[in-house]
Amino acid sequence: MDGVIGFFEKLGPNLEILVARMPQILDGIQATVLATALGGLLALVIAIVFGIAQVAKYAAVRIAARIFVEFFRGTSLVVQLFWLAFVLPQLPYPFGWRLAPLVVAVLALGLNYGAYGAEVVRGSIGSVPRGQYEAISALSLSPMRGMFRVIIPQAWALMLPSLSNLWIQLLKGSAIVSTVLLYDLYFRVEQVRDQTGTWFAFLFALLAYYLLAWVIVIIMNALEVRAKHKIGRGPALSKSWGMLFRAPGSVVKGGALV
Amino acid sequence: MNPSWWDWNHAATVFPLLLQGFKITLLATVLGTLIAVVLGLVVAIIRRIAPTIIRNPVTWVVEFIRMTPLVVQLVFANLVLSPYIESTLAIGIWVLGIHYTTYMAEVYRAGIDSVAKGQWEAATALSLPVARTWRAVVIPQAIRNTLPALGNYAISMFKETPFFVVIYIPEMVRVAQTYGGDTFRYTESITLAGLIFLVASYPTSLLIRRLEKKLA
Helix, strand or coil: CCHHHHHHHCHHHHHHHHHHCHHHHHHHHHHHHHHHHHHHHHHHHHHHHHHHHCCCCCHHHHHHHHHHHHHHHHCCHHHHHHHHHHHHHHCCCCCCCCCCHHHHHHHHHHHHHHHHHHHHHHHHHHCCCHHHHHHHHHCCCCHHHHHHHHHHHHHHHHHHHHHHHHHHHHHHHHHHHHHHCCCCHHHHHHHHHHHHCHHHHHHHHHHHHHHHHHHHHHHHHHHHHHHHHHCCCCCCHHHCHHHHHCCCCCCCCCCCCC | CCCCCCCHHHHHHHHHHHHHHHHHHHHHHHHHHHHHHHHHHHHHHHHHHCCHHHHHHHHHHHHHHHCCCHHHHHHHHHHHHCCCCCCHHHHHHHHHHHHHHHHHHHHHHHHHHCCCHHHHHHHHHCCCCHHHHHHHHHHHHHHHHHHHHHHHHHHHHHHHHHHHHHHCCCCHHHHHHHHHHHHCCCHHHHHHHHHHHHHHHHHHHHHHHHHHHHHC
16 A cells, blocks of 8 residues: 555545644644744844854853853754753752753754854854954944944844754754654654555655745745845845745855754 | 762663664764765766756755755655665665765855866866866865865764664664663763763864864
8 A cells, every 4th residue: 555656546535634634733733833933043042142152252251152052062952852851850959850842842952053053153243344343443333332233234144044054954853852752743744654654644744844944944035135135235025025935055164054 | 979860880881882872873974974975976966967857856856855854754764665675774874865965965066166167168178078077177176175064064964863763773862762761760871972972073073173274
């Protein structure tokens, strides 16, 4: 009943099964979207805070940020997930927290990809041209004001393509969270499999993840067009809708996964 | 001294087991990188020179693989291929390698694009055959630019081998998880697994950063 031929022979009945199981699958999609959105948000906050901290004036801040980033980049996502789910509850008071699966997933995804993102933020701040920094002192803006009004808007436009790729990585990484009992899209599809056969179930899953990834691409393309327009380096979004559907180009300079 | 939450006896028992699993982790990383490095170049060249009728489907498949989760691909491939291929590890390594092929192809593409136009023109002026142009002029220069990215992807592949837990390959994290499940002591095994990852990946990433500076 399985195999490519079985896939086409049973396409009709399988679609019916899929429709009948839709409530559970939608639950799964909801869990995946929640983990990806909240994890992405946490990752963004961590990336910005630790990216800026890595170029801070005080060496102590820079070193602390560096250690944090290297730690969460260096220990694998799966290890962090298992640590939060299995080790943390076994630690003595005041730890020993038994976190909800969604919290575990969001924390692990946010910390891990946030650490990668911090490298992106650091790199983008570094690649804002020297003259811009000089312009800040020439205009006698305070360092804080210069950072937020001059450097960060330009760095933001530079870092968006990489952040887009990282967010897609995070979505893909989220498919592992059923190992810590968060019943996501992958888990729900795996449950449908014995009724529909492997090919149908998994092609559906891959397609669903592919479409979710495209949602991220479109959101991030929109942000990028807007950021470039705001610093006077591109057309307004209302004049360039086509840009939204541009495939994610891979940025290969700098860290991996970017 | 054994505090209640950290038991050195467990740590000593599980450490050699983890190192056994680590061998599989390393093997998967090395072979996966090899696959990605070779196939990535093939894909990049196809996307550059093949006629549209071949290029478009290849581009589409590559993009699809790149934008879907490795975990789902692993389980799918394992379910479909396990009647024909006995070794789950072999399936895992191929899926990992092919997943990263799609990243490496992009790296090579950028590398090939960064070869100056004058180099192609020089090859034409010297009337070098196409194959020789690629082999002796373009690829050597393109690869030089790709080395740091290649290293970074090898490291991230290393850190993604724990995704193999979904198809029960006994690499290091799976070993740690199994040990935790058998003894109800997760603390030592999972913590040590994380530390081994850190100890192995941090110096490598420092080396690559140095390489990056040197080539820049």
